[in-house]
Amino acid sequence: MLIEIDYNSNEALYLQVCNQIILGIATSRLSEGDELPSVRAMADSIGINMHTVNKAYALLRQEGYVKVDRRRGAVIAVSNDRIGAMEDLKEHLRIALARSRCKNISREEVHRLIDEIYGEYDREQEGSV
Amino acid sequence: MLIEIDYNSNEALYLQVCNQIILGIATSRLSEGDELPSVRAMADSIGINMHTVNKAYALLRQEGYVKVDRRRGAVIAVSNDRIGAMEDLKEHLRIALARSRCKNISREEVHRLIDEIYGEYDREQEGSV
């Protein structure tokens, strides 16, 4: 899977890598059991340091998106800790929705936006694998 | 309005201040025209440095939640740049929903969560002012 780094973004490099892989899983461009490139290969291909990729992989493992074999490297393996994920999402939404509520974005508009994003996920899903 | 700092959080102090004020506006504990304490008074009351509060206020101004008079200090004044707010929300949701989708949280559950959070906003709204 292609990872693209935005150097103009104020988001840390290792988080960009992390998030793009999670997006890859959500859109089924990456599936359970798929192997990620080695930290060195990934670092080479996107032109950043090995340790930065290693930090991203370690975070992905900690958050339950990959498991790591000594030989196979990082393998997509999503743990289903639904309760924790639900709490994390709620905490994020609490502040994100507060911002949009201040800006007069209605609950219905948020619902529509959710559906729109899920639509994007499904659309990307078809053109892959 | 009472601001509470969580020193165990990994969120920056100035962001905690910023977010709690935005939550205050969303729940109508703060209303258009209300004056925030001066940066020095706020810093004193929550036990942090003046510059940290100043950074929070500057960010609130930049994101369009307050205006600043030389004499009155920071005053709640929400700009309604709906388009920008919508884009920001979408960008945040794209990655947040990807995470929850990986953890098998359904679109319907997200919709329910949205309503639940809006319920919290409305409930807090009644017991204030």
Added chain:
DNA sequence: CCTCTGTTATATCTATTGTATAACAGAGGG
């Protein structure tokens, strides 16, 4: 004039981020 406001300029310290070089242990292939 004195006081309060946000703002700015320094300086200092710590933590985070990113890069760099190097080495280690385990697993597999020739």
Added chain:
DNA sequence: CCCTCTGTTATACAATAGATATAACAGAGG
């Protein structure tokens, strides 16, 4: 058995962000 690849760890270094501290400035008002 050796060579190579894997993640992992240990350093070191530079740059940036976060938080504190002291100090001063200009504007507005009593």
